[in-house]
Amino acid sequence: MPHLEISDLITVTDPLSGARLPVRRGDVVRRLDEAGDPRAARIVAALPAGPDDVLDPLAVDRLMIGVHTELQRLSEELRVGERLVDVLDPLFEAIREIAGRRGRFRLVDIGSGLGYLVRWLASTGALGPNVELIGVDLDAALVAEADRLARAEGLDCRFVHGNAFDLPEVATVYVSTGVLHHFRGPALAEFFEAQADSQALAFCHFDIAATRLAPVGAWMFHRARMRHPLGRHDGVASARRAHSDETLLRAATVPGIRPLLYEPRGLSNPFCTTLRPVLGIRPYLEDPLRQALGRASRRLVGAEQLTRGGPPGHDAAAWSATAGTGAAR
Ligand SMILES: C[S@@+](CC[C@H](N)C(=O)[O-])C[C@H]1O[C@@H](n2cnc3c(N)ncnc32)[C@H](O)[C@@H]1O
Numbered sequence: 001m002p003h004l005e006i007s008d009l010i011t012v013t014d015p016l017s018g019a020r021l022p023v024r025r026g027d028v029v030r031r032l033d034e035a036g037d038p039r040a041a042r043i044v045a046a047l048p049a050g051p052d053d054v055l056d057p058l059a060v061d062r063l064m065i066g067v068h069t070e071l072q073r074l075s076e077e078l079r080v081g082e083r084l085v086d087v088l089d090p091l092f093e094a095i096r097e098i099a100g101r102r103g104r105f106r107l108v109d110i111g112s113g114l115g116y117l118v119r120w121l122a123s124t125g126a127l128g129p130n131v132e133l134i135g136v137d138l139d140a141a142l143v144a145e146a147d148r149l150a151r152a153e154g155l156d157c158r159f160v161h162g163n164a165f166d167l168p169e170v171a172t173v174y175v176s177t178g179v180l181h182h183f184r185g186p187a188l189a190e191f192f193e194a195q196a197d198s199q200a201l202a203f204c205h206f207d208i209a210a211t212r213l214a215p216v217g218a219w220m221f222h223r224a225r226m227r228h229p230l231g232r233h234d235g236v237a238s239a240r241r242a243h244s245d246e247t248l249l250r251a252a253t254v255p256g257i258r259p260l261l262y263e264p265r266g267l268s269n270p271f272c273t274t275l276r277p278v279l280g281i282r283p284y285l286e287d288p289l290r291q292a293l294g295r296a297s298r299r300l301v302g303a304e305q306l307t308r309g310g311p312p313g314h315d316a317a318a319w320s321a322t323a324g325t326g327a328a329r
Pocket residue numbers: 071072075110111112113114115116136137138139142162163164165176177178179182
């Protein structure tokens with residue numbers, strides 16, 4: 001049975017026009033029932049809808065903003081900003097090295113939600129003054145709220161309504177947090193391809209580490225920290241849908257990109273690792289990045305390191321298949 005997230009089903013955007021499409025409550029309830037998730041179906045059945053059974057868009061927007069506000073608190077507790085900067089700071093150091101320490105750079109957060117990461121980076125100045133900060137999201141209500149918060153906080157960053165598969169903003173580095181598991185099948189590789197085909201020098205996407213503990217950990221955290229049943233439901237569904245290291249590395253193996261995993265399963269403590277990134281960098285950035293990472297560069301591995309013996313607990317056959325797809329160009 002597929003694990004579905006309610007938030008993916010109750011907000012639907014036309015990928016071409018970006019317009020919000022009407023969603024019938026009964027259709028979503030049926031899909032969730034068919035997927036064998038009666039609890040999720042009950043959550044949706046309780047949402048307000050008009051006489052035509054179309055979900056009330058304003059109520060859905062309020063709900064999504066509420067759930068994302070709770071998600072922001074979780075991100076604060078998990079110190080998501082600091083974790084990203086552990087990798088992004090050396091990455092920008094490597095980029096500055098290549099660029100001769102000149103120029104302005106741009107970080108674009110894809111699927112930025114309420115913009116916690118971009119706002120945190122803007123408020124801490126963690127990446128230095130010459131990195132412009134932009135968030136992009138498909139959900140117009142979240143973009144508007146992220147922008148409102150940034151203005152209220154007096155932050156130097158902006159938010160744009162747009163689709164990850166038709167990127168509205170060029171970037172030096174694309175990042176995301178908690179977004180990869182929403183893209184299934186060929187869409188995952190298409191997501192990386194869109195960035196590889198752009199002028200970007202790198203991408204760095206953080207998502208839930210697909211450990212056996214992830215669904216239990218997600219249940220405990222979301223139970224303790226989130227009040228709305230939708231947030232609790234989707235938090236656990238996300239952990240169940242997290243992509244394996246093999247899937248991520250295979251999907252990030254796209255032309256022009258050197259795919260790397262930071263702290264893959266076998267190298268990390270499953271009790272401490274909740275989020276970890278898959279990176280794609282232009283091949284000439286690898287040496288400067290490893291130098292900038294110092295000792296931590298041991299945590300950065302490509303497919304070939306994992307096939308050669310591999311970390312404990314890895315699936316050698318899957319890694320071999322991944323490595324055989326031809327990594328960097
Ligand atoms: C789980 S939320 C994560 C939000 C935020 N990054 C965070 O960590 O709090 C996933 C986000 O991805 C956005 N999203 C999903 N598909 C997208 C797409 N094709 N393009 C842009 N954003 C997308 C959703 O609207 C949602 O805000």
